[in-house]
Amino acid sequence: MSHGEILLSTAAFNGIRALLKRKTGIHLEESSNSMILSRLSSRVRRQRLPDFDAYLAYVCTDEGAQELIQMINALTTNTTRFFREPGHFDLLETDVLPKLIEKAKEGERIRLWSAACSSGEEAYSIAALVLKCFPDALDFDIRILGTDIDTNTLQRAKIGIYPNGSMNGVQEGYTDILFDPDRDDGKVHIRQPLRDMTTFRYLNFVEPWPVRGPFQVIFCRNVAIYMDPETQSGIWKGLENVLDQDGTLFIGHSERISADLSLQLELFGPTSFRRPLSFLRQSIKHMESGDVTT
Ligand SMILES: C[S@@+](CC[C@H](N)C(=O)[O-])C[C@H]1O[C@@H](n2cnc3c(N)ncnc32)[C@H](O)[C@@H]1O
Missing domain, CATH: 1.10.155.10 (Chemotaxis receptor methyltransferase CheR, N-terminal domain)
Known part of the structure; x- marks a missing residue:
């Protein structure tokens, strides 16, 4: 041809x-x-x-x-957008972030990872949600990491300037958190506090991973679908390895984690996983610390 x-x-x-x-x-x-x-x-x-x-x-x-x-x-196929698959962000806001914010306030290190972040919209959406729920986040040890194999899209992520159309579909409450209003060039610019919370790095899933974890939240969405089952399985195992004991993993809606991880991870929402008994462990911890509301 x-x-x-x-x-x-x-x-x-x-x-x-x-x-x-x-x-x-x-x-x-x-x-x-x-x-x-x-x-x-x-x-x-x-x-x-x-x-x-x-x-x-x-x-x-x-x-x-x-x-x-x-x-x-x-x-590589880099399709992405702000707040893609919004159900995951709802779950993050209601079920995951409140506990992480408490931990951050107690001085714990909190890391959220957008693995295969493409041009950064996913990582900045996570950062926007964190800042919405916790405006003082930058005063605590809470950070977002975005990684990808594509060096061109990573560069776009670091620059954080997107075409105006990227705002389409973003809920009004988030546009002010995400974008700097003082720009007049027909593009949307990510606000400085989100950029300060977010770091972008090269990471190829089939090479040694330059991350240690633990990560309290991992988004790894819409990348495994491009891989064969063996590579997918390696990615899920690698992620499970760096996921915090009480961490949450979000995968793409058309993806499935390997069956051999069913003892380590269980479904707790649509395409969202935690370790078995994680909820129970957290409740016991809170009761031990005197907080019986969880
Ligand atoms: C469709 S985008 C997904 C972006 C975002 N996670 C989302 O769901 O909107 C898939 C991304 O996976 C990245 N990717 C493909 N192969 C990879 C690999 N071996 N290691 C790391 N990233 C990879 C691509 O560069 C691309 O940016």
């Missing part, structure tokens, strides 16, 4: 799929020729290479290392 002048041979197509799978865990279907053509043809041209066979050979060399990063960036 060719796109403009550029030929995508079966060998190059299969080679690119295999390379992507090895480097990222992403599984492209056999029907994804047109996706590769539309997303990568301009990269092949930019490198002044004659076809995808030459492009594949190039990204496998040392000189092609930077281009390999751009190839991966081009082949």
Whole structure:
């Protein structure tokens, strides 16, 4: 198949799929020729290479290392938006944050992780919710981490400036918390307090993870669907490993955690998981500390 002048041979197509799978865990279907053509043809041209066979050979060399990063960036799917799948944020607000805020006030370290954060909308939505529920959050040790494999979207996340249309669908109460009103450039700018609470870093799920945890909240949504079952299982196990004893894991609505984690994690809301007896443990802790309202 060719796109403009550029030929995508079966060998190059299969080679690119295999390379992507090895480097990222992403599984492209056999029907994804047109996706590769539309997303990568301009990269092949930019490198002044004659076809995808030459492009594949190039990204496998040392000189092609930077281009390999751009190839991966081009082949990831980064769809996201502020407060996507809002039920998770409702649960976070009503069932999770109140206890975390108490812990933060007692001096505990609280970490919330948006794993596979794309251009940052998910991480900033979490930060906005934290600030809404706890306006003094910045005076305590409560922080949000956003990570992704795509270096271009991570850069956009760090900059925190989005097209005006990104506000569509965001509840009115949140627009003031999220966006700086004093800008007049047709774009929306994330407010400084949210940027101060949030850090963005590179993390590839199929390489060693540069995070230790524990995380009291992990959002890992709409990324495992792109992986084969073995990679998915590795991601869920890794997340379970860094999830706090009383932590909460949110996954995408079309995703399922592996069956072999059913002893470690149980459903407590739609596509939301905690460790078994977590609720009981927290209640006992509160009763021991004299607070019998939980
Ligand atoms: C569809 S977006 C999901 C964004 C956000 N979590 C949401 O639900 O709106 C999927 C993200 O996963 C990232 N991703 C894909 N493979 C990855 C990997 N191996 N390690 C880390 N992130 C990866 C992509 O770069 C992309 O930004």
